[in-house]
Structures are given as C-alpha cells and as structure tokens.
Amino acid sequence: MYGMIQQAARDMVLARYGEEVWQAVLGESGLTSEHFISAQAYDDTITFSLLSAIGTLSDMHQDELLEEFGKFWIEFAEASPYSSVLRMAGDDLVTFLSNLDRMHASIKSTMPQTAVPSFQLLNANDGHIQLVYRSERQGLAPFVRGILHALLKKFGHTGDISTRPTDGAVVFDIVLHAAEAA
Amino acid sequence: MTLTLDETELDRLFPAYLCLDLHGTIASAGPSLQKLNDGDFVGRDFFDVLQLERPNDVTDIEALRRTQAPLILQACGNGTLRLRGIVVEKPDCLYLLLGHIPEVDPTLQKTPLSFSDFSPTDGSLDILLAAEVRKALLDDAHALAVELREEKRAAEAANVAKSSFLAAMSHEIRTPMNGVLGMASVLSQTGLEASQRDMLDIITQSGQSLLTILNDILDLSKIESGKLEIERTSFCLDEIVRSCEALFGMKAEEKGLAFDIQVREGAHGTYHGDPTRIRQILNNLVSNAIKFTDKGGVDIRVRRTDTREPGVVRLEFEVEDTGIGMHSETTERLFSPFTQADSSTNRQFGGTGLGLAISKRLCRLMDGWIQATSEFGTGSMFSFFVQVAVNDEASLPKPEATPFNHQSTEPVSRGLRILAAEDNKTNRILLRAFLEPLDADLTMVKNGREAVDAWRIRDFDIALMDIQMPVMDGIAAVKEIRGCESRERLVRIPIIAVSANAMTHQVCEYLEAGMDAHIAKPIDQAELLQLIGLMTQSPPGHTEAGVGNARAW
C-alpha cells in the first residue's frame, strides 16, 4: 500500500504511545527504515506486518486496531498535504461519500501501482445511507467502519453503522440519529 | 441523428457551461459557475465578466458566434479560474460548452472547486489530483531531507563526541605511560646487571611503541573532532630536510639502502607555516619507505611552486622507494583510517596504520593534498604538497639562541631551592626522580594555591608549574605571584611552565601570564636539567626574551 498509510500508522503510534513504542513496533515488524514516501507504493506485507506489530504491542485485537486506525486516518489526512483532496470531496456527508469512488479512481491515474477500493452509494434517504465497499484486499471492513465513524463526526452527525457482507463486497448501513436526520 | 440533452444532463456533462442570448447577455450558467460567483453571471454582458484568452481577436458577440476555434476563457478579477470549451450555435442563443482547466499550481488550494465542478468526461480531475499528489510528494521529500539532515547532524555530533572521548582516553593513558617510561629512564641510570638492563630496554621499547600508537590515536581523534590547530610560525625548510636526513640516513645505511634528498633550486629558505606537522608527514612517508624497502633505495625530492595567491607557495615533496609496492586496490584504501594494506602487514611490520590517514588530514588542514602511486613488486611513490606563506626576511626570528645539548646532563648548579607544583602523583614521583641529580631542596605541592602559599613563606631559586591543576591552575598561580612581586618589589622568581599543551598560542599564553619558559610533557630529563641550569644562571629578567622564546618554538 502507498506510504501514506505507513506514515499514518507511525503518527498514530507516536501520538498515542510515544517514540519508545514506535521503535519497538519497528523492531517487532522487522522494518529497517522508518522513512516512508507518501505517494510511493509499498508491498502490502509491509503494511500488514506493521499493523500486526502495533496490535501486538498495544494489546488490541486486529479488527479493533483497524477501526481505531480508520478513526485516526481522517484526522491524519486532514493534517497532511492531501487535505485539499479531502476538502474537494464535499462539504456534507452524502456528497463526500458519493465522491469517494471518483476520488480513488482519479488517484489511481497518478499512482497506477495502487489497488484502490471502490465505493458505491446505493441510497441516501431520510437519514439512512447505504454504501457498498469493494476491495481486492481481505479484512479491511473494520478500517472503513472506523473512517465512516470519523466522517460522521467530521460532518457533525451521530449515528449507527452496521455491516453486512454480500457477494464479494460489504454493505455499510448508516442510520443517522433522528435529531440530525432532517 | 440528433442528440438532445436536458438541463440535468447538460449540468453533469459541462458543469461550467454558459448560455448567451443574441446580444451577448448571459442567460444561464452551469452549477459550477453559479456556485463560484453566487450566480451573478446571469443577466450580465459576457464580455464584461469573462475575458477571451483564445481566440484573442474575438471582441463581439457576432465574431464569437462565427468562431470555430476552441475557447479559453478567464474570469475577470479571478485569475485562477480558467475554462476551456467550444461554441455551439442555436437559433435563439449560443451555448458555450465549458470545463475547468485545473491549475497545477498550489494557488489552486484557494479556489473553492470541488469534485462535482469537473466533468466526468475528461481527465481534468485526474490532472488536478495528480498535481496535488505531486505537491504532497515534494512536501514529503522536503520533510525527509530535513529529517535526514538532522540525523546526519546527530551522527556527526556523536562521531565528534566519540573522537573527543578517544582523545581524552589516550591522554589519560599517556600520563601513566610517561610515568613508566620516565621511571625506566631513571632506573637505567642506576647500577644494573646486564640481564636487568636487557629487560629494562624491552620495557622502554615497548612503552615507546605504545606511546607512538597513543599519539597517533590522539592526533587522529583531535583532527576528527576539529581540535587540531595548524600553527603559523617561521621555519626553515632546510632544517626539516636536515633533521629527516639525520633521523633516517643511518637507518637506511643499516639496511644497505641508498638514501638521497634533493632540494630543488629556489625551494631553500624560510617560510611561514607548521614545521612540526610538515615534518610529521615527511617522516611518516620516509619511515614507511625504509620499512617496506629491502633493496635499492629511497629518494626524496622537494620543490617549491607558485600559487595564484600572492605570497603563498606550495612546497611539494616526493618520496620514492624501490620497495615491495602495492596493488592498486591497496593504494585506494591507504589513506582511510583503520585499514592497513592488509592485516598481515600489521603483523609483519607493526604500527597502527593511522600514519597515512593522519598525514592526509594534516595535508588537508594545510590546504594541500597527498597521493600515492605504486607498482606491486617494483616500488611506490608518495607525494604531497602543503601551502605555506613566503617569509619576508626582515620578520625572521633570531635563530634558536640556546640549542640544548642533550649529551650534557651535568647540572649547572647544585643545592637549588626548587618549588614544584604538580597534581598528578606519578608525575610528582617522576619529577622528584628527574631532579635527583641536582641534589636540590625540593618542595612539592599539589596545586596552584599551595604553590602561592609556599612561595609566600619561603625563598626559592626556581619554580616548576604544571598548568592544569585543581583548586587553582598554574596560570592563575603565576599571575598571583607576579602581581605580588611587582606590588611588593620582590625579586622575580624564574618559573617554568610544564604542560602537555604546547601549541604556539598556548605557550604564548603561558609567557604572557608571567612564565619565563616552557617545557613539554612528557618531560625529557636532560632537557629539564639543562633548562633549570640556564634559568638559574642568568638573571631572571633576561630569560624572558632569551630562553623563554627559545623554548616556546
């Protein structure tokens, strides 16, 4: 995966646990360099060994960690040089989600080595949003869930998110709490 | 076939379209433009709000209607908004089907465009994101460079710290080593059996080579931590050459080697630079040449060439031998520290292998260079140059007034009252042993304070003053003594500074503080006795110019 993911993982560990734990994570994951270039593609095994080392050292289950990481992701992207991309994706939750797919597809033209996910907005009525997530990778639904939670917060909503797997995809049902639904 | 688009389709395909009536008034605009200027495009004259970049000869609605060329528009007053498209003519209006031209410049950050402002039919959004990604890449590269620079700085600082540590360590080891050698020297003057003398010789030789190694390490670490200073003093090139001949001529002869030194016409004479360091490099090369040559000989050539800078010349030295030579890979590694030609060389010939690394750094410090060419089995040639200033004859120092005669250790005066301040116990014992032949009345103190106190209550003929001491250092003590002497009109006591720091500027500092002479550690017994003899013979007031200067240089 592209280096920005590794950068975010490093920042999360540094922010939550400090330099010492980060050095331990590097040791545990067997990585020799802690310098990542955001727009460079790294082998997925690097990303996953990094995440699993963080899980081990923070004593978190992998899904739990991915969800936490998803929550951190938006915070990180907003402070990164990519914040303009986030801003252009939309000023409200529904517009933002409807642009996710276009955003990733467009980024793919710049970073052809990446395997970007696809997002399809099925419907968005009466505070009920359905988003279909498809990926070549396995097991990242908790990450998406974390990001969606962070997005609800970013756009001033509260709500419940549930998932159900369908054919080769995961459907996210987002039900906004009534107060904001209108 | 006719394709008809409804308004929603038009909005999606050309989010920045414009519809003009036949007078050139904007009748409607796409969602992206409406959002941009709060829709105030509508109802205004096209040429008032937009400027045509291409084609640039179109100035009225008629010409616009007829144009077939692609359009490039700029919104007036908003330099960053540019649009591209074509004109489609309808019976009662003109459609300008337009899309945004993404600005690949970071100023775009400021324009409030979002994804929906870009038509899904073209690649403009991709270009825009590509620009953003590229910008992020540059930011990353910049941050990385900063981080790496910081890491490099830290690594260099650690290296300097290591060198300083090494220097301190070597210095610490040198003091007791000097104790060992000094005692061995004192012991050698006592009645010894032949077998005991052989053992003592081994102690002395081993100690001497250990000291050489320590001095090499000390030199190298001083250079690496930037603490080695190059002196600027007058020197005579022929003097350096002569001492080289004196030092190595015999050795070469013992090995049956020819030994020849040639100084080219024009190179003779005096210069301004660091003779000690030049001698160190030359001696290192010559000593290696003799070490690695069994047949033939060693040739040394010296010449002088001009530089572009007036008053500055190059002194070039060549040391050529007919020795074992080296392979080219070896020649390349020669000047790096801690690599000897190969480890067997070390075992066979000894040495730290630091000599050439030190020589190279010394050359650099003197704006010079060193290099080697060699052929395995045939011989090697080392050459180096340093830059020195030409001396104008008038400013030459007087030739060394009082060369020390090392043969005569016979003390000039006996029964002297000597005050010696030295904090190190070994050095005190050594000093006492060295002064033994004088049969002196010796008062030993441990720091400057005690020295001043002792001087106040007793009369002394001479004082030996260590520089670095706890409580009060040698310089402060001398200043206090000199102050008292002049206030109370007392007889001036000759004081000799004893220190390991013998750089010119340090020696000057000692003399300025009121010392009369300087002797460097490790102390040479003969030199010490000679100096004491000289200082106690002549009136102390005169020693300042005579002996003091002689010893300082």
Ligand code: HEM
């Ligand atoms: C500035 C914002 C963003 C940028 C630049 C970005 C870019 C990317 C890129 C390049 C990848 C491909 C990973 C690879 O194969 O190397 C990726 C993966 C992914 N992105 Fe984003 N993204 C952003 C925001 C988001 C948001 C808001 C979501 C919300 C759900 C999201 C969800 C994901 C997921 C789940 C993946 C994981 C890969 C997979 O499932 O196969 N991203 N992103």
